[in-house]
Every structure is written in C-alpha cells, then in structure tokens.
Amino acid sequence: MGYLLFQLTLLAYILSTAAYMVYFWSQRKEIRTVARWILIGSGLLHTVYLVVRYFEAGHTPLTNHHEAVSFFAWSLTWGYLSFHWRYNVRNFGSFVSPLITILMLIATFSSRQIIQLPPALKSAWLPVHASIAIMANGFLALAFCGGIMYLLQERELKKKRFGLFYTRLPSLDALDNLNNHCLAVGFPLLTLGIITGSIWAKQAWGAYWQWDPKETWSLITWFLYAALLHQRFTVGWRGRRAAIMAIIGFSAAMFTLWGVTYLLGGAHSYVG
Amino acid sequence: MSAEKIMILGVNHKTAPVEIRERLAFPNDPGTPYREIAVIPGCEEFNFLSTCNRVEVLFVSSTPEETERKIRDFLFNKSMSYEEAGKYIYLHQGEAAIQHLFRVGASLDSMIIGEPQILGQLKQAYRDATEQNCTGMILNRLLHKAFSVAKRIRTETEIGSSAVSISYAAVELAKKIFGNLKNKRAMLVGAGEMAELAAQHLVNQGIAGVVVANRTFERAVNLARCFNGKAVSLEELIPQLEQVDIMISSTGSPELILRSSDVKPLMRQRRNRPLFLIDIAVPRDLDPKLNDLANVYLYGIDDLNNVVDINKAERDKEAVRAERIVTEETLKFMLWLGSMEVTPTIVAIREKAEAVRKAELEKTLSGFSNLTDKEKQALEKMTSAMMNKILHHPIVYLKKDDSHKDKKVKLSLVRKLFNLDPDNSS
Known part of the structure; x- marks a missing residue:
C-alpha cells in the first residue's frame, strides 16, 4: 500500500516536472496551469503517503534516509506552493520541480525499511x-x-x-x-x-x-x-x-x- | 464646403529644434493663443495644440493664405521673418491637413510611434478650444472624427503595444532590472531627441520623477518642465546619482562625465540599490568599466540597438495598417465635406423625399388592381406636387445668400432635420 502510493507520487512529480519543462520552452499558459495542478496533486498524494507511512511505522516517519529525503521533497513542494499563493515569480516552477524530482529519486533508491527506534x-x-x-x-x-x-x-x-x-x-x-x-x-x-x-x-x-x-x-x-x-x-x-x-x-x-x-x-x- | 479652407500650421520635433519649439508654447499664459488667433480676420474656427514635441494650429478660414500668414506671425511673435519661420514649420491644406490631424491623433506622427499620451493632449486642446468658443461645425466634426480614428487604430492594430524603439528597449531593460518602475526616479543628463524620447517613455510608464541636468541651467529648467521634473546643474550630477535609479546620458562632452571610481563609493550609500545607466552619447559619456561594478548595468547605444532589432519588423507592419486606416477615414471625411454645400444638400433632400414618395405610392397602388393608367398618372402627379410644395420653403431658405457662418449653421440644421448624415446623429 505505502510503496504503491510512493511510486504514484513519484510518477506525478515526474509528470509535473515534464510539464514545467515544456512550459519553459513553449511559454504557453495552459501548460503552466496543467503543470501546477499536477504538482498540487502530487503534493496531496505525498501527504497521504506520509500519513500511511506514519501508521505503518508506528512513529513519525523521519528516522531513516528515505523518510528524511522524502519529507524534504514534501516541504519543498508545499513551500513552493505556499509562496506561489502570495508571489508570482515567472518560471520559478521550472526550477523548483526538477529539484523535487531529484530528491524523490534519491528517496526511491534509499532503503525503505522501517527501523525500530532505540529508546x-x-x-x-x-x-x-x-x-x-x-x-x-x-x-x-x-x-x-x-x-x-x-x-x-x-x-x-x-x-x-x-x-x-x-x-x-x-x-x-x-x-x-x-x-x-x-x-x-x-x-x-x-x-x-x-x-x-x-x-x-x-x-x-x-x-x-x-x-x-x-x-x-x-x-x-x-x-x-x-x-x-x-x-x-x-x-x-x-x-x-x-x-x-x-x-x-x-x-x-x-x-x-x-x-x-x-x-x-x-x-x-x-x-x- | 471646400476642403481647401482647412489648414494646419505647426512645428514638431522633426521640423524644429527644441529652442524654437519652446518659444512657441506660451508657457506663461496659455490663454494668449485663444485671444490672439480668434481676432485674426477670416479665421472662422481654430484649435491650438501645444505639447512638448509640437505646437500646431488647425484652422478653417475663407481666406486661408492670409490667415495663415497672420497666425504664423503671431506664433513666431515677429522674432523672425515669415520666410525664415518657413524653414521650421509644416503647412498642410485640405485633404493633407485632415490626414495630418488623423495621424497626429493616432500617434503616427509622434516621437515614439504609438505612444498614448498625444490623444489625451489633443482632447484637452479641443476641450479648451470649445470652452473659448473657438470651434464650429467643421472642426467639431473633424476633431471628433480624429478621436474615433485614433481609437479605431488602437483597437484594430497593435501599434500601441509594440512601440519598439531605442527608448522602448531602454524601458524593457529597466523593467527587467527593477520590476516595477512606479517608485523609480530617472535622471536625464544633456539633451537630444533620443534622450528626451527615452525619458518621455519612462514617464509614460509612470516613474516617480525626472531630474534634468544640463550644462546650461536654463535649458535644464525648460526640459524639466516637459516632464514635470526638477532641474539641477551638471555639477550636482554625482550627488544626484545617489537618489536616482536610471540615468540617461547624452551630453556633447568630449570626455567621460562619469567614471567607475565616482560611482563605486556611491553604491555603498545607495545600499546597493541597482543603478541602470544608459549612454547614448557619441563619444561616450560613461566609463565602460561601470558595467563591472556590482548592481550597476551600463548600456550603450549599440547594446540598445540589439534589443530593438528583435521585433522592429512587427511594428512596421502595424504602422502600415494604421496608415491605411488614416487614408480611408480621410476619404470619408472628404466626402462629408463635399456634401456640406447647398447644391448637394438640396439634391440629397430631394432624393430622400423622392424615395419616400415612390415607396409609399407603390404600396398604395398595389392595393388597387383596377386603376386605369390615367388614374395612376393623376396620383403620381399629385404626390409629386405635394412633395415639391412641402420642400419648397426649406429649399428657398437654403438657397438664400447668407454670410459664411450662417450658411454653415443652416446647412447643419437642415441636414439634421432631414437626417442626411445618419452616422452623425449625436
């Protein structure tokens, strides 16, 4: 369950990044709208994944490398979206979204094993x-x-x-x-x-x-x-x-x- | 009415240097031209337009040549001979005058083609003229037409949005550096068409203020007035630079007027706020090394040209379309002017009445299938006679000889009564 959600989230981030790249070249507004909505969707999926992971692990999922980097990507996504709310910086998304995807890829290749915390x-x-x-x-x-x-x-x-x-x-x-x-x-x-x-x-x-x-x-x-x-x-x-x-x-x-x-x-x- | 009665006499940035232009602008008493031109014999209607880049009088006169001579003498205030003044002016009559006015209103004759201010200035000039009772039927219609032509060109072409030029490029760059120009200040050093143009364009973008520095202070004061700015002497250049964000330099100085070492300490006082320097002087005014300072952006004339080339072709295409609209509208106005004579008006009234008569007669006759030809002829005759009797007095009234002014009022009234110019219903 958790793993599938993670894969879906990653896929959504990759799609959003691809859309932002296309927007950067073409500068067509419709594509930017699409990219933004995919990113919001990815952020929501990611949130769900973190919650699921919390219940699977039984503690806050911030203990191993996979969890830390994944949470980093999550913060970046919502940090970007929250900024977007107030400031409109042209093509900022085309620079931020690849970084999010890179972080998610790093998280993918880290061990996802849940660790029992030392007391x-x-x-x-x-x-x-x-x-x-x-x-x-x-x-x-x-x-x-x-x-x-x-x-x-x-x-x-x-x-x-x-x-x-x-x-x-x-x-x-x-x-x-x-x-x-x-x-x-x-x-x-x-x-x-x-x-x-x-x-x-x-x-x-x-x-x-x-x-x-x-x-x-x-x-x-x-x-x-x-x-x-x-x-x-x-x-x-x-x-x-x-x-x-x-x-x-x-x-x-x-x-x-x-x-x-x-x-x-x-x-x-x-x-x- | 003969179109030859309409004339435009003026000076603009192409025909006269700023020293001549500013002498014609009556800055101390803007009411003077209205008082003085109104009493010139033969001048029936006129409109006086004065902006930074042009001063022109549009007038209607039964004796256009003589009136023109008097107006020119008044404008130049006898400071130079009639012939000498001729070197600086442009003079258009009839169709050419109408076309010129339309081009001015549509900003095709401006320093920056497509700049939006001129239309507002023309409207204000017309408002002033109407308040002083200086305009009449011809100019009322002509100026309203000029406004609608300008509006049509603005909506149908892209002339306004792609007003590309050196100054436009400067503004584009300024926006890339500062984002919003609203609270920025610019300094103009020296004078010259291109520099003034760039400053004008910045003002159009709503910058907070303009400072003008010049070797001769008086010149700076005059130029500053154009931009609602403040004048300073050239010695104050460096202290002023602490306050401004954009500097446009175009002095005739053979040496550099600003060096890298002058600006470097200044940047600390400016708390590193960016400084955009534009050097359009030949030879250069500004030290090329300035571009190496952090947060200082120096652009020379060649750099700006590179930016301009990007979409110049686009603008030219739009200007051609705008000129076509002007030609078309000028022709329409000429047609209307032609109709403002007694004979064409009478013909138009008769045609209109005849059309009504024919239509009504036909409608009536179609209801009677058993009328003889003789009876039909009698009805035809009766309706014609009725029409002629009804039109008799209006036509006699039109044909009666009156003074020029009365005739125009009369024509206008009759044409309105019979609704001969449907598009002029307002």
Whole structure:
C-alpha cells in the first residue's frame, strides 16, 4: 500500500516536472496551469503517503534516509506552493520541480525499511526537531533556486546577450525579493531546528551541545545565512552577492544533511 | 464646403529644434493663443495644440493664405521673418491637413510611434478650444472624427503595444532590472531627441520623477518642465546619482562625465540599490568599466540597438495598417465635406423625399388592381406636387445668400432635420 502510493507520487512529480519543462520552452499558459495542478496533486498524494507511512511505522516517519529525503521533497513542494499563493515569480516552477524530482529519486533508491527506534530517540522532540530542520531545508532550497535564477538573468543583462532566460525569467528585483522572502522563513526555521535539536540532545544524551559533526556543520550553515541576512540589513547586500551566498549556504545545508552522514559519521547518523 | 479652407500650421520635433519649439508654447499664459488667433480676420474656427514635441494650429478660414500668414506671425511673435519661420514649420491644406490631424491623433506622427499620451493632449486642446468658443461645425466634426480614428487604430492594430524603439528597449531593460518602475526616479543628463524620447517613455510608464541636468541651467529648467521634473546643474550630477535609479546620458562632452571610481563609493550609500545607466552619447559619456561594478548595468547605444532589432519588423507592419486606416477615414471625411454645400444638400433632400414618395405610392397602388393608367398618372402627379410644395420653403431658405457662418449653421440644421448624415446623429 505505502510503496504503491510512493511510486504514484513519484510518477506525478515526474509528470509535473515534464510539464514545467515544456512550459519553459513553449511559454504557453495552459501548460503552466496543467503543470501546477499536477504538482498540487502530487503534493496531496505525498501527504497521504506520509500519513500511511506514519501508521505503518508506528512513529513519525523521519528516522531513516528515505523518510528524511522524502519529507524534504514534501516541504519543498508545499513551500513552493505556499509562496506561489502570495508571489508570482515567472518560471520559478521550472526550477523548483526538477529539484523535487531529484530528491524523490534519491528517496526511491534509499532503503525503505522501517527501523525500530532505540529508546534514546523515542521522544516527542523527534518529530518536532526533525520536521522543523527539514522544512528549513525546503525554504533554503527555494532561496537556492531563486539564487540560480538570479545569476542566470543577471549574466544575460550584464553580458547583453539575450538568450533563453532574458524573456523567461522575472526581473532581478523580483528574484532578489524572492531570495529575501525565502530566507525570512527559512532562517528562523533553521534556528528553531537547532534549538529544538539541542533541547532533545539534553534529554537523550544529557548535554545540549556535544560538537558532533552534524551539530558543527549546522552551526556553520547557520552562521553563513546569519552573515548574509546581517549584511543585507546593515549595508544592503543584495543581488549577485546575496544570490551566491544563498547558493553557498544551501550547499552547506546539504553537506549537513548528507556529507556529514556519509563522510564524517557521528551520533546524528541515521540509525539505518 | 471646400476642403481647401482647412489648414494646419505647426512645428514638431522633426521640423524644429527644441529652442524654437519652446518659444512657441506660451508657457506663461496659455490663454494668449485663444485671444490672439480668434481676432485674426477670416479665421472662422481654430484649435491650438501645444505639447512638448509640437505646437500646431488647425484652422478653417475663407481666406486661408492670409490667415495663415497672420497666425504664423503671431506664433513666431515677429522674432523672425515669415520666410525664415518657413524653414521650421509644416503647412498642410485640405485633404493633407485632415490626414495630418488623423495621424497626429493616432500617434503616427509622434516621437515614439504609438505612444498614448498625444490623444489625451489633443482632447484637452479641443476641450479648451470649445470652452473659448473657438470651434464650429467643421472642426467639431473633424476633431471628433480624429478621436474615433485614433481609437479605431488602437483597437484594430497593435501599434500601441509594440512601440519598439531605442527608448522602448531602454524601458524593457529597466523593467527587467527593477520590476516595477512606479517608485523609480530617472535622471536625464544633456539633451537630444533620443534622450528626451527615452525619458518621455519612462514617464509614460509612470516613474516617480525626472531630474534634468544640463550644462546650461536654463535649458535644464525648460526640459524639466516637459516632464514635470526638477532641474539641477551638471555639477550636482554625482550627488544626484545617489537618489536616482536610471540615468540617461547624452551630453556633447568630449570626455567621460562619469567614471567607475565616482560611482563605486556611491553604491555603498545607495545600499546597493541597482543603478541602470544608459549612454547614448557619441563619444561616450560613461566609463565602460561601470558595467563591472556590482548592481550597476551600463548600456550603450549599440547594446540598445540589439534589443530593438528583435521585433522592429512587427511594428512596421502595424504602422502600415494604421496608415491605411488614416487614408480611408480621410476619404470619408472628404466626402462629408463635399456634401456640406447647398447644391448637394438640396439634391440629397430631394432624393430622400423622392424615395419616400415612390415607396409609399407603390404600396398604395398595389392595393388597387383596377386603376386605369390615367388614374395612376393623376396620383403620381399629385404626390409629386405635394412633395415639391412641402420642400419648397426649406429649399428657398437654403438657397438664400447668407454670410459664411450662417450658411454653415443652416446647412447643419437642415441636414439634421432631414437626417442626411445618419452616422452623425449625436
């Protein structure tokens, strides 16, 4: 049941991404509408899958790699759709949807086996900490997509060679605002993720902070984004520099998510 | 009425430099032209249009040549001879004048073809003229026609939406950088057609304000008035740059007027808000290295040309369609003018009455199958006589010699009574 739902969700995401790609080339509005509805459908299917998984596992499904990445894709989808509600950024979907599909593919190739939690991890803080931290990643990923779009558009404007992106991407101002808005949501979530993690660590291991690689790297990520926001508010950092910082920050966040687990190990590695 | 009585005399951005144009605009007392032209002998009706790019008088006169001479002397205020002024003006008569007016209203004669402001300006000018009782039957109809032609061209062609030009390209780029231009400010440095045009286009897009900087302050003041802007001297260029977002430069300076090192410290004060610099001067005004600064976008004339080429062909096609509409509408107006004579009016009344008579007679006769030819002829004769008797007095009234003005009123009244111009029912 759960597996079938997951496969369906993945298929829907792939279809939506394909539609967004076709829209990017053709710029026909009907196709965008179709793509958007498929994405909303995928998001709903995904939600159902998460609920089913919760009952299958008997605990919040955020414990193994498959679950974490799948939840990441889910946050990205709903983060994007919720932004869409308020800001209309042209062709943003064509950049976000491939990222969602990539995450879903990564989730597909990870072990789906349900893990019995060791007693130390059984806590109400597990769903709170993990979901907040991953949702933060979702919004940081949106800022990352916005940053890439900004750099593409700026490149054409500076070089004065008007190709694929000049007409399709929104104005630099809109992209810079997007970056700002995504971080305005993502950064507080990231902060909250670190704080809840620290409280949970106190409960589980008896210390708020023990400098394991994951903690260290999430702190590095936090400082990168804090620096960007600080500079934006004080001296008005914006545009290219802010876009590059959003990309670097997101790379650090991704390293925290994967690099640490696979390269450095430590207490935070998924139990699987 | 003879179309030759209609004339247009004016100067625009193509025929006269801005120094000449601004002298004709009567900025201090806009009422002057209405008072002065109205008393020129022979001038029956007129309309005075004054915008940044043109000043023109449309008038109807029984002695058009003499009236034209007087109006020209008045416009140039005797500052130059009649012949000398002739170098700067355009003069159209009759059909050409009508066509010219239609083209002006439809924005085919504008600096930026298809820009929407001119129609509003023409409407305002007409409103002022009617308030001063300067227009009559001919110009009322002609100007209303000009408005409807402009509207027709706007709906039937794409002339407005693809007003492509250098300045249009500049606006497009500005939108790609700033998104919304509503709260942005522009600075115009130096003068020149292209720069003014770009500034005009930005104003059309609703930017918050224009600052004009010029070597001669007076010039800056005059130009600033066109855009409802503020004038500054060239020395204030760099401090002003802190406030504005778009700068269009076209001075005659042989050297660079703005260097990368001038702007670099400024960007910190601007809190890195983007700066869009447009350099349309030859030789250049702006340091090419400016483009390397973060959040500064420098475009030269060649860069803008690249953007323009994308859909120029499209615009040309639309302009051709618009010109065809103008020609068509001019012909229609000429037909109407031709009918504004006594003889054609009488013919039209007779034809109308005759058509009614024939139709009614036929209807009646078809009910009687046993009438003899003689009886039919008698009925024919009777109806004809009735018609002639009824029309006799109106026709005599029309034929009576009157002054020009009375004749036009009379014609207009009679044509309305008999509904000879159904499309003019309003």
